[in-house]
Structure formats: C-alpha cells, structure tokens
Amino acid sequence: MSANNRARRTAAAFQNYAVLIVAALLMFAPIYYLLIGSLKPSSEVLNGFAGFLPTDLSLDNYVAVFRALSSDASGYFWQFMANSLLISIVVVVGGLLVNSLAGYAFSRLEWVGRDKVFILIILLVIVPFESVAIPLMALMQGQRDTLLVQMLPFIANAFSVFLFYTFFLNLPKSVEEAAHLDGLGAWGTFFRIVVPNAKPVFATVAILTFLSSWGQYLWPSLVTSDPAVRPLPLEMGVFSDREPADWGQVFAFGTLLVLPVLVVFLIFQRYFVQSVAGSAVKG
Amino acid sequence: MTITRTMRRGMVAAVAFTATALLVTGCSAGGSGAAAGDGAGDIDVWALQGQDSENAALQAAVDGFNGSQSDVTAKLRLIASDTYTTTITSTPKDQLPDVLQIDGPTLASYVYNGKLTPISDHVSQETIDNATAGSIAEGTADGELYALAQFDSAMGLYGNKAMLDAAGVTYPTSIDTAWTAEEFETALSALSGSSPSGKALDLNEAGLAGEWGTYAFAPFVWSAGGNLLEDNTATGALDSAASVDALTQVAGWKPFVDSNADSKVFPDGRVALGIGGHWNYPTYSEALGDDLLVMPLPDFGTGAKAGAGSLTWGIGSGTQDGKAAGAFMDYLLNDESVTAMTQANGAPPATKSAFDADPLYKEGGPLALFGEQLANACASDDITDTCVAVYRPITAGYPTVTSQFSSALSAIWGGADPAKALGDAATSIDQNFADNDGYQQ
Numbered sequence: 001m002s003a004n005n006r007a008r009r010t011a012a013a014f015q016n017y018a019v020l021i022v023a024a025l026l027m028f029a030p031i032y033y034l035l036i037g038s039l040k041p042s043s044e045v046l047n048g049f050a051g052f053l054p055t056d057l058s059l060d061n062y063v064a065v066f067r068a069l070s071s072d073a074s075g076y077f078w079q080f081m082a083n084s085l086l087i088s089i090v091v092v093v094g095g096l097l098v099n100s101l102a103g104y105a106f107s108r109l110e111w112v113g114r115d116k117v118f119i120l121i122i123l124l125v126i127v128p129f130e131s132v133a134i135p136l137m138a139l140m141q142g143q144r145d146t147l148l149v150q151m152l153p154f155i156a157n158a159f160s161v162f163l164f165y166t167f168f169l170n171l172p173k174s175v176e177e178a179a180h181l182d183g184l185g186a187w188g189t190f191f192r193i194v195v196p197n198a199k200p201v202f203a204t205v206a207i208l209t210f211l212s213s214w215g216q217y218l219w220p221s222l223v224t225s226d227p228a229v230r231p232l233p234l235e236m237g238v239f240s241d242r243e244p245a246d247w248g249q250v251f252a253f254g255t256l257l258v259l260p261v262l263v264v265f266l267i268f269q270r271y272f273v274q275s276v277a278g279s280a281v282k283g
Numbered sequence: 284m285t286i287t288r289t290m291r292r293g294m295v296a297a298v299a300f301t302a303t304a305l306l307v308t309g310c311s312a313g314g315s316g317a318a319a320g321d322g323a324g325d326i327d328v329w330a331l332q333g334q335d336s337e338n339a340a341l342q343a344a345v346d347g348f349n350g351s352q353s354d355v356t357a358k359l360r361l362i363a364s365d366t367y368t369t370t371i372t373s374t375p376k377d378q379l380p381d382v383l384q385i386d387g388p389t390l391a392s393y394v395y396n397g398k399l400t401p402i403s404d405h406v407s408q409e410t411i412d413n414a415t416a417g418s419i420a421e422g423t424a425d426g427e428l429y430a431l432a433q434f435d436s437a438m439g440l441y442g443n444k445a446m447l448d449a450a451g452v453t454y455p456t457s458i459d460t461a462w463t464a465e466e467f468e469t470a471l472s473a474l475s476g477s478s479p480s481g482k483a484l485d486l487n488e489a490g491l492a493g494e495w496g497t498y499a500f501a502p503f504v505w506s507a508g509g510n511l512l513e514d515n516t517a518t519g520a521l522d523s524a525a526s527v528d529a530l531t532q533v534a535g536w537k538p539f540v541d542s543n544a545d546s547k548v549f550p551d552g553r554v555a556l557g558i559g560g561h562w563n564y565p566t567y568s569e570a571l572g573d574d575l576l577v578m579p580l581p582d583f584g585t586g587a588k589a590g591a592g593s594l595t596w597g598i599g600s601g602t603q604d605g606k607a608a609g610a611f612m613d614y615l616l617n618d619e620s621v622t623a624m625t626q627a628n629g630a631p632p633a634t635k636s637a638f639d640a641d642p643l644y645k646e647g648g649p650l651a652l653f654g655e656q657l658a659n660a661c662a663s664d665d666i667t668d669t670c671v672a673v674y675r676p677i678t679a680g681y682p683t684v685t686s687q688f689s690s691a692l693s694a695i696w697g698g699a700d701p702a703k704a705l706g707d708a709a710t711s712i713d714q715n716f717a718d719n720d721g722y723q724q
Contacts, residue, residue, distance in 0.1 A: 047545070048545075067335075068332075068335060071342070073338070073345075073360055073361045074338070074361040141375060221366040221369045221370060221373075222370075223373070224370075225329070236363070237332075237363035237364050238363045238364070240365070242334055
C-alpha cells in the first residue's frame with residue numbers, strides 16, 4: 001500500500017470518526033443536560049451553554065421532588081414509581097406471551113381465514129390510540145381507578161404481532177420440522193425451539209413495549225384519579241406546571257422518570273441491536 | 284414571562300378532548316343527583332396540586348376544618364394540574380368528590396354535563412354575601428350559583444421605571460390614564476430605540492396559542508369594542524371590525540417584542556415593558572425594586588380592559604352529603620383560610636373581607652391598580668366602559684371559543700390576515716355551537 005493510499009485511508013477514517021463523535025455528542029447532550037440540570041439550582045438550568053457546566057451541584061432538587069410527593073393527599077413518589085413498574089412489567093410479560101403466540105400462529109400454523117385475519121390485525125397498526133380512547137374508556141368504566149385498567153388494553157398489540165410474525169417467517173422451518181419428528185407438539189416446539197432462537201425479537205418487543213407503557217399519559221389520566229394506582233408520568237405536571245417553573249425539579253423528576261428506561265435498554269440493548277441489524281424490524 | 288396555575292393553562296384544551304368522553308359516558312344538564320345528607324361522615328375533596336405553599340395552605344384548611352368540629356371529616360386528594368381537568372371530565376358523576384376545585388372558564392362545561400350541583404342550598408348566605416362580584420360572576424351559570432372562589436387573578440402591564448425614564452417615555456399612573464393604542468406603539472418605538480437589545484416588550488409570545496392568548500389578549504378585543512361572542516354567536520362579534528382592528532394593532536407590536544426564551548427578559552432589564560399577571564409580581568419586585576411599575580393594559584377605545592378569573596370551588600352533583608360539603612366550603616372561604624391561601628400564592632382574594640384587608644391590593648398597596656381593576660369587574664356579555672376586569676365567556680362551548688381565538692391570535696401573530704383568521708375562527712365556533720344545539724340545557 002502506498003503512502004498516499006494510507007494517508008487517504010487515515011483521512012477517511014478520521015472523517016468518519018469525526019462525524020460519529022459529533023453524532024454521538026448530539027445524541028448524548030440532552031441526557032447529559034437533563035442529568036446536570038437536575039443537580040443545579042433552577043436559576044442556572046436554562047442558562048444557555050452555561051447550563052451544561054457542572055457548577056453548584058447538589059441533590060436539593062431530588063429532595064424537593066420526593067418532598068412534593070410525600071403525603072396521603074398527593075400520593076408518594078415510590079408508590080407512583082412502583083405502579084409504573086408493575087404496569088409496565090405486566091404489559092411487557094403479557095405482551096411477549098400473547099403477541100409472540102399470535103405471531104407464531106400467523107407465520108407457521110395453517111388455518112382457515114388466517115391471512116384475512118392477519119390483514120385485519122395489521123390494519124390496527126394505523127389506528128391511533130387517541131381515536132379509540134373514548135370508547136375504550138366507556139367500555140372499561142367498571143374498572144376505573146385500578147391497575148388492571150391500565151394493563152389490559154395494552155397487552156395485545158398489533159405492531160408487536162407484526163414484529164414476531166416477520167421474525168418467525170425468517171426462522172428456518174427445518175429446525176421446527178426436526179422437533180416435530182422428535183415428538184414435540186406445537187406448544188413444545190414454540191417454547192423449546194422457537195423462543196430460544198428468537199431472543200432478538202423478544203428483546204425488541206420488550207423494549208418497545210416497555211417504552212410505550214412506561215410513558216403512558218393520556219390513558220391513565222382518563223381512567224385514574226386515585227394516587228394509589230396512578231403511574232409516575234402523570235406527576236410531571238406537579239413540577240412543570242408551576243409558577244415560576246422550577247426547572248431543576250423538572251429535570252430531577254425527568255431524570256428519575258428516564259432512569260428505568262435506560263436500565264431496561266442497557267439490559268436488552270445487545271439483542272435489540274441484533275434485531276434492528278437483522279430481519280425483524282426491517283421485515 | 285410565564286403563566287400561573289391561577290390563570291390555568293391547558294385545562295380548557297383538556298376539556299375539549301375529554302368532553303367527548305361525556306357523550307359516551309352519558310351527559311345531562313344540571314346536577315340533580317346531589318343529596319342534602321345529614322352533615323356527618325366523610326367527604327372527599329379534590330384540588331390541583333400547586334406550589335408547596337399552596338398545598339400546605341389547603342391542607343391546613345382541611346386539617347383546620349376537621350379539627351373545628353367532630354361531625355365531618357374531609358379527605359383531600361391533590362391531582363397534578365395538567366391532568367386535573369381531564370380527570371374531572373372523565374370521572375363519572377357518581378364517582379366525583381363532594382367538593383372540588385374547578386378552573387373558572389370550565390365551570391359552564393361541567394354544569395352542562397351535570398357534574399356540579401348549585402351551591403346556594405348548601406353554602407351559608409353569609410359566605411355567598413362575602414364573595415366578590417367577580418367570584419359570583421365566575422361561579423354563575425344559567426342563573427344559578429355553582430361555585431365560589433378563594434382567590435382571583437389579575438393582570439396588566441409591568442414597566443421598568445428606570446428604562447422608561449431613560450428613554451424619556453411618560454407612563455400611565457392610573458386606569459383612567461392608560462396609554463391609547465397609538466401612544467403605546469409610540470412608547471414601544473422609543474423604548475426599543477434606547478434598549479441594547481432593540482426590543483421593548485415581553486408578552487409571553489410562547490403562550491399565545493394557549494389559554495394565555497385568550498386570557499391576556501381578549502382584553503384588547505373588548506377594549507376596542509369587539510367581543511368573542513354575542514348572544515352565543517361569534518360571527519359579527521369575533522370577526523367584527525373592532526376585533527379585527529384590535530388584533531391588527533397587536534400584531535403590529537411584533538418588531539418590538541422579545542421572545543423571552545429564558546423567561547428572564549423583563550426582570551433582567553432587557554425590555555422595559557411586560558404583559559403579565561399578579562403571579563409575576565414577586566419575581567419582578569425582587570428584581571426591580573422601586574423601579575417596578577404596575578400599569579393598565581393600553582386602552583383601545585372603550586377603556587382599558589384586563590383578564591381575570593381563576594380557580595373556584597364547587598360541589599359535585601353526586602354528593603350524598605351536600606350539607607357537609609357546604610360546611611366545608613364555608614370553612615374554606617372564611618378569612619383565615621382565604622388569607623392563608625392568598626399569602627401563599629400572592630393572588631387577589633375573592634372574598635370581600637379578605638380583599639379589603641389585603642395589603643398588596645388595597646389602596647396604597649403595590650398592586651392596588653390590579654385591585655381597582657377587579658373592583659370594576661364584569662362578565663364578557665355585560666361589558667361597560669367603566670368595567671376593567673372582564674371574565675371570559677361563561678358557556679359550555681368555551682373550550683371551542685378559546686381554542687379558536689388563541690389559534691387565530693397565533694396565526695395573526697405569525698403573519699396571517701386578521702380578518703380572515705378571525706372570520707374562520709368565528710365560523711368554526713358557530714359551527715360547533717350549532718352542532719351542540721347552542722349548548723342549551
């Protein structure tokens with residue numbers, strides 16, 4: 001390789017890294033800003049680029065957040081957090097079970113009307129939740145102010161079914177056929193052969209479902225009023241709707257709201273990346 | 284400049300969405316399920332979760348009530364303010380609390396949907412007699428009293444005396460000497476010329492498309508002789524020549540306005556004038572001290588007008604103990620509770636006795652001009668030249684009115700033709716009213 005070629009390759013690599021570093025900084029900046037802002041006095045948060053500087057750091061904003069949500073009247077921070085976690089975990093676990101079975105049934109099993117039913121389910125992807133929120137609310141009036149009403153409508157999910165369906169289509173059938181020959185039934189094949197080979201799509205669906213469930217806002221605001229069952233995102237308004245707005249507390253609450261999402265993503269990110277790079281998401 | 288919970292933002296928009304829910308869950312006019320009860324037992328109280336000091340004042344009132352007698356126990360539930368209206372509108376009548384806080388402009392909507400019961404039979408006459416005219420106006424729908432407020436809101440024009448003097452601009456010292464629209468624009472021009480930023484005014488530009496737009500800019504329409512509705516109709520009022528001229532004039536201020544991205548433009552002395560409310564006073568007075576001026580909004584022809592109205596208290600139509608609910612409201616509206624709350628949030632009291640004693644708003648107080656505005660209050664369907672503080676329209680269709688008005692205002696501010704924007708808004712409002720049979724009971 002000539003010196004010129006090496007120089008060109010080095011320059012190209014340098015350019016690539018420069019672009020990637022800038023992109024990474026742009027992605028990381030809001031999270032860093034959120035974290036730093038949560039540790040600074042409110043007056044120093046929205047302060048241009050100085051807002052990024054780690055000055056006057058303390059945990060005062062976090063203390064204020066916990067204090068604001070610490071009575072029977074307002075509810076308790078940890079109670080809201082526990083509600084959100086419980087709701088999200090049930091929706092994720094339930095969703096993985098229900099939607100993967102549906103996706104498997106559509107991709108592998110032969111039954112009358114399968115394709116027509118599949119098209120109907122896929123059509124549901126384009127229906128925005130806001131358009132069905134009101135009839136759904138009327139349907140579930142008897143369950144107001146319960147955790148169940150915040151879980152049930154979100155377990156079955158058309159997009160998750162679609163993700164599982166496309167992933168299962170690309171799994172080699174021969175493995176399942178071998179399992180059948182070895183005496184495994186449909187259930188055994190699914191749980192002992194298919195599921196272990198479908199970790200990426202399970203991780204993807206888990207992350208996407210957790211994200212949407214954790215961030216639920218409209219639905220719980222329609223069906224809950226009791227702090228004992230309300231999820232955490234509804235309490236953001238306690239801090240953001242104040243006058244004057246205390247941005248340090250808003251950022252502290254935002255940080256506490258984002259942390260569980262980051263943890264879940266870090267746990268599943270290896271599979272998630274595999275899934276995005278593989279066939280599931282791009283179909 | 285930002286907006287306070289006492290003016291409320293986003294709540295009316297929430298009603299617009301969740302009111303649809305009532306069509307599904309069943310709506311009926313006027314609350315008829317309330318029972319007088321025996322004045323004993325537990326009652327539920329719902330309120331917005333506000334500042335810590337407000338929450339503490341409210342909790343103290345609840346504790347004080349519970350300690351003052353042994354028959355009734357009030358249980359307070361605080362709900363985050365941005366989901367409060369959605370929560371109320373989506374909760375069935377029989378599951379609403381006995382006593383609840385209500386955003387003034389949404390009252391008629393709740394009455395229309397049967398969520399509230401008239402309070403005259405439950406609250407003492409002494410309490411009703413002690414309510415300010417504004418509190419009564421804001422709490423009355425279809426001729427019945429449904430709510431009474433602990434506090435009101437007030438707004439106007441703040442000025443930086445040092446900057447005005449430096450620019451050689453003289454300023455109004457009373458409501459009667461309010462700037463005319465032309466004088467105001469001349470002042471803006473002079474102030475922007477002498478300002479380092481080249482700007483002269485903060486009007487909370489970011490809030491124009493929300494409730495702030497209606498609260499703070501409908502007064503210019505009223506002052507010009509226009510209105511949002513007349514006889515339940517927007518066409519002929521909102522798109523009248525007076526209304527169009529008013530918002531054309533407002534749009535002309537744009538070159539002088541700082542967008543106030545950091546919410547500090549007025550207290551930091553980067554502009555000399557700011558349109559704001561009583562909630563800005565603590566921050567502004569701390570920043571400017573004796574240089575802070577409190578002035579009326581400019582007079583667009585029929586006298587200066589200002590926005591008013593805030594949170595109020597009503598009784599849920601599903602209460603089984605109206606007597607106990609009324610007793611709690613009597614306690615909530617006594618001098619001790621009202622004063623504790625207004626000291627916590629700086630709002631003008633909505634009871635006569637507390638208002639007269641409030642050092643901020645009485646004659647000689649730093650916000651006396653705001654107090655004078657509220658002392659000359661009226662409803663938007665009964666505006667006179669002498670009335671200053673005007674309450675937003677009391678109609679179940681208010682969510683549509685404010686949504687259309689603020690959208691039109693935002694569009695005009697962005698360069699749209701005022702006549703067309705207001706004409707389209709009026710048409711949309713009238714269509715909505717027609718679709719709902721005029722929101723008649």
